[in-house]
Amino acid sequence: MSRRDWSAWHEAYADPDSALSRRLVVVQARIRETLDAAPPGPVRVVSMCAGEGRDVLGVLDGHPRRTDVRGRLVELDPQLADRARRRAAAIGVDLEVVTGDAARSAHYAGAVPADLVLLCGVFGNIADVDVARVVAAAPQLTAAGGTVVWTRHRREPDLVPRILEWFAAAGFVQVWLSDKSEGYGVGVHRFAGVPAALRLRLDGTLFRFVGRD
Template sequence: MDWSAWHNDYDNPGTPLARRLADVQGHIRTALSDAPAGPLTAVSLCAGQGRDLIEVLAEHPRRTDVRARLVELDPRNTAVAGDAVRELGLDQVEVVTGDASLTDQYVGLVPADLVLACGIFGNISDADIERTIAFCPQFCKPGAVLIWTRHREAPDLAPTICSWFEAARFERLYLSAPDAGYGVGVHRYVGPEQPLEVGHRLFTFGSAR
């Protein structure tokens, strides 16, 4: 998979990927607007070109409240994200070229108010999805919003993913319809704050079965 060219469908209105992006961005806008006043933090795992968060921050009234870290392995994608951040003057957004599966990448910015896990769950094994979700409380402040994506083709794992989140003390806020052509889920963390355990690998990208 060419993970740079993969982003091209974002610019083709009506494609499932473009519609998924719009859905994710809508939930990011809501999460930022509904968050308590004051500084906010956000992290994006396997951020790609960061268009979901960057394009929202570009026009959001709380853009200067948000300190964010986008972690992505492909340097072509981080170059695009970095250029966008500079052009838009988003000085509080950090773009990191690195392995997003390593918990060490998030030291100093978690627990966060907003966590994005988009484009991951369709590309890793079911066991790694469950393992990643079990670690998600360490990424989230109490009340944080977490947004994830996963296709809803058969076998549709989305209901199971929701149950794994619920077992980790997340409440479901939204799940896109099975016939939407894409899958987006939104959960709020309702458990206690947990310290980040460094030195762990959450998943192996490209290991979906």
């Protein structure tokens, strides 16, 4: 399979009527709600396969809590990572952008457990077994009471019902789920368990990004 041009893929955001743009609006609304409800003090954020960081950076630009936010965005594509890095600097937020494979747990060392974990644009581009693996690893990424925002398409066979089961088994409580009729899935889960220590495997990865969505 040829490598997808992810920079070109992001051009769909230029069309406000595209499914990608409509999903982004929903994701940003959920991020904004999470930040608005966060208690005073630092808010730690981690984004896996962050792309240009449009979701979180689009919310932080002008948000009253932006100076409270700390954390890390991990993106493999150097062009997208650079765009995220420049935008974060432009709006004055303390978010580190790492250019690297988001599947490697080592890239999250020192940044987790986070109060807000973004798994957007991940589940639709990896195998089902890897989706289950990422969800099972979410307690290593998420602080007690922290929030995970995730996305997954609703095409058949629809994996979302199983994703909900996997989150529940990992100690998460469902907070919100978009309607299936929208064609895309956006979910919000709160971690009700106890954070687990981040297990670092230099030779292992959480998933393999296959680029299907």
